[in-house]
Amino acid sequence: xxxxxxxxxxxxxxxxxxxxxxxxxxxxxxxxxxxxxxxxxxxxxxxxxxxxxxxxxxxxxxxxxxxxxxxxxxxxxxxxxxxxxxxxxxxxxxxxxxxxxxxxxxxxxxxxxxxxxxxxxxxxxxxxxxxxxxxxxxxxxxxxxxxxxxxxxxxxxxxxxxxxxxxxxxxxxxxxxxxxxxxxxxxxxxxxxxxxxxxxxxxxxxxxxxxxxxxxxxxxxxxxxxxxxxxxxxxxxxxxxxxxxxxxxxxxxxxxxxxxxxxx
Amino acid sequence: xxxxxxxxxxxxxxxxxxxxxxxxxxxxxxxxxxxxxxxxxxxxxxxxxxxxxxxxxxxxxxxxxxxxxxxxxxxxxxxxxxxxxxxxxxxxxxxxxxxxxxxxxxxxxxxxxxxxxxxxxxxxxxxxxxxxxxxxxxxxxxxxxxxxxxxxxxxxxxxxxxxxxxxxxxxxxxxxxxxxxxxxxxxxxxxxxxxxxxxxxxxxxxxxxxxxxxxxxxxxxxxxxxxxxxxxxxxxxxxxxxxxxxxxxxxxxxxxxxxxxxxxxxxxxxxxxxxxxxxxxxxxxxxxxxxxxxxxxxxxxxxxxxxxxxxxxxxxxxxxxxxxxxxxxxxxxxxxxxxxxxxxxxxxxxxxxxxxx
Amino acid sequence: xxxxxxxxxxxxxxxxxxxxxxxxxxxxxxxxxxxxxxxxxxxxxxxxxxxxxxxxxxxxxxxxxxxxxxxxxxxxxxxxxxxxxxxxxxxxxxxxxxxxxxxxxxxxxxxxxxxxxxxxxxxxxxxxxxxxxxxxxxxxxxxxxxxxxxxxxxxxxxxxxxxxxxxxxxxxxxxxxxxxxxxxxxxxxxxxxxxxxxxxxxxxxxxxxxxxxxxxxxxxxxxxxxxxxxxxxxxxxxxxxxxxxxxxxxxxxxxxxxxxxxxxxxxxxxxxxxxxxxxxxxxxxxxxxxxxxxxxxxxxxxxxxxxxxxxxxxxxxxxxxxx
Numbered sequence: 001x002x003x004x005x006x007x008x009x010x011x012x013x014x015x016x017x018x019x020x021x022x023x024x025x026x027x028x029x030x031x032x033x034x035x036x037x038x039x040x041x042x043x044x045x046x047x048x049x050x051x052x053x054x055x056x057x058x059x060x061x062x063x064x065x066x067x068x069x070x071x072x073x074x075x076x077x078x079x080x081x082x083x084x085x086x087x088x089x090x091x092x093x094x095x096x097x098x099x100x101x102x103x104x105x106x107x108x109x110x111x112x113x114x115x116x117x118x119x120x121x122x123x124x125x126x127x128x129x130x131x132x133x134x135x136x137x138x139x140x141x142x143x144x145x146x147x148x149x150x151x152x153x154x155x156x157x158x159x160x161x162x163x164x165x166x167x168x169x170x171x172x173x174x175x176x177x178x179x180x181x182x183x184x185x186x187x188x189x190x191x192x193x194x195x196x197x198x199x200x201x202x203x204x205x206x207x208x209x210x211x212x213x214x215x216x217x218x219x220x221x222x223x224x225x226x227x228x229x230x231x232x233x234x235x236x237x238x239x240x241x242x243x244x245x246x247x248x249x250x251x252x253x254x255x256x257x258x259x260x261x262x263x264x
Numbered sequence: 265x266x267x268x269x270x271x272x273x274x275x276x277x278x279x280x281x282x283x284x285x286x287x288x289x290x291x292x293x294x295x296x297x298x299x300x301x302x303x304x305x306x307x308x309x310x311x312x313x314x315x316x317x318x319x320x321x322x323x324x325x326x327x328x329x330x331x332x333x334x335x336x337x338x339x340x341x342x343x344x345x346x347x348x349x350x351x352x353x354x355x356x357x358x359x360x361x362x363x364x365x366x367x368x369x370x371x372x373x374x375x376x377x378x379x380x381x382x383x384x385x386x387x388x389x390x391x392x393x394x395x396x397x398x399x400x401x402x403x404x405x406x407x408x409x410x411x412x413x414x415x416x417x418x419x420x421x422x423x424x425x426x427x428x429x430x431x432x433x434x435x436x437x438x439x440x441x442x443x444x445x446x447x448x449x450x451x452x453x454x455x456x457x458x459x460x461x462x463x464x465x466x467x468x469x470x471x472x473x474x475x476x477x478x479x480x481x482x483x484x485x486x487x488x489x490x491x492x493x494x495x496x497x498x499x500x501x502x503x504x505x506x507x508x509x510x511x512x513x514x515x516x517x518x519x520x521x522x523x524x525x526x527x528x529x530x531x532x533x534x535x536x537x538x539x540x541x542x543x544x545x546x547x548x549x550x551x552x553x554x555x556x557x558x559x560x561x562x563x564x565x566x567x568x569x570x571x572x573x574x575x576x577x578x579x580x581x582x583x584x585x586x587x588x589x590x591x592x593x594x595x596x597x598x599x600x601x602x603x604x605x606x607x608x609x610x611x612x613x614x615x616x617x618x619x620x621x
Numbered sequence: 622x623x624x625x626x627x628x629x630x631x632x633x634x635x636x637x638x639x640x641x642x643x644x645x646x647x648x649x650x651x652x653x654x655x656x657x658x659x660x661x662x663x664x665x666x667x668x669x670x671x672x673x674x675x676x677x678x679x680x681x682x683x684x685x686x687x688x689x690x691x692x693x694x695x696x697x698x699x700x701x702x703x704x705x706x707x708x709x710x711x712x713x714x715x716x717x718x719x720x721x722x723x724x725x726x727x728x729x730x731x732x733x734x735x736x737x738x739x740x741x742x743x744x745x746x747x748x749x750x751x752x753x754x755x756x757x758x759x760x761x762x763x764x765x766x767x768x769x770x771x772x773x774x775x776x777x778x779x780x781x782x783x784x785x786x787x788x789x790x791x792x793x794x795x796x797x798x799x800x801x802x803x804x805x806x807x808x809x810x811x812x813x814x815x816x817x818x819x820x821x822x823x824x825x826x827x828x829x830x831x832x833x834x835x836x837x838x839x840x841x842x843x844x845x846x847x848x849x850x851x852x853x854x855x856x857x858x859x860x861x862x863x864x865x866x867x868x869x870x871x872x873x874x875x876x877x878x879x880x881x882x883x884x885x886x887x888x889x890x891x892x893x894x895x896x897x898x899x900x901x902x903x904x905x906x907x908x909x910x911x912x913x914x915x916x917x918x919x920x921x922x923x924x925x926x927x928x929x930x931x932x933x934x935x936x937x938x939x940x941x942x943x944x
Contacts, residue, residue: 091489113475
């Protein structure tokens with residue numbers, strides 16, 4: 001169970017009556033919830049419930065037909081993904097979307113791109129101004145590499161890494177942008193017990209040390225109950241529950257739709 | 265044994281990020297530099313300059329340009345020939361309209377004009393995914409060639425329809441025109457290519473290069489991270505067009521001396537594309553290897569088949585086409601990263617030599 | 622002002638003032654358009670079924686036509702000696718060519734497609750460029766690269782209707798194209814193989830996992846595309862002789878597909894017709910203003926402009942991205 005000391009009560013992201021459809025397919029219907037600054041918010045539900053689509057909406061990749069999103073007290077108009085990123089929203093992906101042609105280090109440095117000031121003419125020469133900027137940001141990225149314990153694989157092309165490490169590198173890439181809101185799409189998927197424990201530890205550390213607000217989609221109920229402050233449950237594109245992990249676990253709708261009852 | 269890295273520790277990020285961190289590599293590069301800058305001028309004949317060295321340098325630069333666009337940023341262009349034409353005709357118009365202009369400035373401006381033309385064709389087509397840029401550049405290829413053919417202003421109203429590079433000097437040495445020595449042309453080309461290659465390497469290892477590669481590998485995720493797809497692709501296209509334009513200007517001014525639009529037709533576009541694929545997508549070294557290889561295969565085939573075995577020149581041409589096509593398929597299947605990757609693998613084996621693993 | 626008149630007003634007046642001539646220009650354009658459509662059809666087939674843009678389609682048409690001519694004149698491969706005794710009658714030669722094209726499909730599947738299964742579309746596209754070059758070179762060596770005449774017995778006289786001159790050849794071409802389209806459309810919609818083809822185009826691995834035999838499907842598709850190429854090659858070859866420029870038609874097919882949509886059979890037809898007519902009209906009425914040869918680039922610029930407003934083409938499918 002995580003403590004509520006870090007959660008200030010201030011609302012970071014507010015989703016109001018969002019509806020999203022693709023032609024005749026309704027992905028999300030009239031969903032509202034909020035995410036408080038500093039908390040770990042889980043989004044759970046059966047497959048196809050619209051969880052990833054919700055994240056895509058927050059990223060600005062999908063544009064909802066109805067509803068508003070308020071981020072940091074500003075109502076957001078339809079924005080492009082790179083604007084959402086510039087505002088401080090970072091993301092990992094369900095199917096690891098690392099840049100396969102690059103090394104671990106380069107992947108995480110690319111995550112830092114928004115923070116790197118670059119001057120085209122200076123970068124032609126590289127030595128001098130550009131190199132100093134590179135080294136400065138390399139320093140920060142090395143902190144992340146140390147934090148995630150991936151020093152040994154810095155120069156390995158990510159395509160060659162095992163799945164669990166790839167997910168960790170992706171987390172690093174998302175952290176490099178120093179986000180205020182970190183969206184994690186099934187960060188533990190496909191991991192064994194040890195890897196999950198490591199990942200949980202990292203997620204909690206990020207939340208604790210950097211104060212990053214985290215929204216995570218996850219299917220492992222043990223993880224969700226352990227590390228999240230509050231949970232939102234989606235099913236068939238609609239919200240069916242919203243509250244603390246204990247409240248949600250006891251909710252009959254959630255049990256019917258998703259959790260099931262243990263057969264002992 | 266020769267190629268051991270033991271003992272070479274890096275103590276600063278700068279050292280770690282150097283282009284050739286292993287000092288054996290630096291010796292090797294140094295040796296190559298010495299060969300091309302010092303040894304060649306003493307041993308090369310005019311034939312070698314005119315048919316092998318200078319053309320290869322021109323293609324190295326064009327391949328470098330296309331590789332930046334295709335290999336690093338993942339966008340396909342089929343208009344390399346047309347853009348080289350822009351560079352060549354821009355060079356011609358600039359130097360005939362402003363005879364006093366420094367030749368370096370002429371080349372730079374030719375590249376810049378080509379980049380601007382690239383912008384015009386790039387803006388509509390880079391907004392859409394898929395290989396639509398291929399279509400736009402194909403349009404550019406045919407349209408530009410037609411333009412230079414039909415509009416007499418480009419050839420200064422010459423009745424023959426071809427352009428000829430007037431004699432120009434650089435730092436007191438005659439480098440263009442019929443009286444310029446092959447050595448002078450070669451050295452000028454060599455210096456331009458080396459400088460531009462280093463600049464390309466610098467761009468590619470910095471944040472701009474990373475954003476190019478990010479768009480190439482995962483354009484959606486890259487956008488969600490904050491990389492703007494249109495600006496990034498456009499920057500790759502403009503830089504690439506600059507390089508291709510300078511290559512075109514070089515082809516006209518330093519290699520051919522005079523040119524007609526046939527020199528820049530769609531076959532050139534395919535030739536450079538083959539150089540990039542076979543040399544290695546996403547590799548500066550690869551551009552060079554591919555250009556050296558492809559530019560000289562026709563000469564090799566002609567020497568073996570026509571001079572050596574007495575076959576018809578046209579048969580040699582047919583075999584050449586088959587060899588190119590076959591190599592493309594072979595490399596795409598076996599080693600999509602091309603000759604550059606094979607070179608890397610060779611180096612890795614060399615590190616272990618004489619041990620097997 | 623005068624310039625404006627010359628460019629915009631005069632050509633229109635010409636069209637209205639001499640309607641018979643305009644009709645003939647349009648008809649001529651339509652006929653060229655049908656030829657483009659025939660080639661574009663082959664592209665659509667392969668794209669629909671494997672997601673690959675087959676740059677070699679034009680060369681396939683050339684190769685098919687070359688083989689047909691070779692069989693009909695009894696030419697011995699490589700030596701190019703003509704042996705009248707071995708010359709085959711038209712229908713047997715056509716069947717022989719079809720057999721060759723099917724064999725070629727097997728070869729292509731084995732050498733090029735199988736090793737590259739599930740690669741990036743751009744890699745597949747570039748491999749078809751390589752294939753185009755190989756086929757062209759091989760075709761040249763086997764059958765020789767001079768221009769050849771092709772006569773399969775298509776009537777070549779003129780024919781008049783309402784004062785407008787038609788070529789009988791063009792009418793036959795139109796009928797054949799229509800038949801081909803009808804057959805293909807039925808094939809894709811209503812047969813099991815057609816459905817399997819559409820599945821494969823969507824997702825190779827998924828199709829494999831439900832038991833669709835990828836290799837067989839691809840051989841079928843490339844064989845059908847080869848036959849379509851044969852029809853196109855015969856049409857073009859009969860009209861203007863069998864020569865290398867046939868392979869350049871591949872490039873022209875790109876604008877046709879952009880207009881019509883890469884996955885639409887009717888789109889290939891409509892696109893081809895629009896491009897054909899557009900080119901001819903532009904060349905005849907605006908060409909003289911700029912010294913001619915607008916045909917070289919007109920189609921591509923039209924495609925480029927079309928891309929701005931409707932990238933999926935008139936009949937293509939809009940793609941929804943998923944992340």
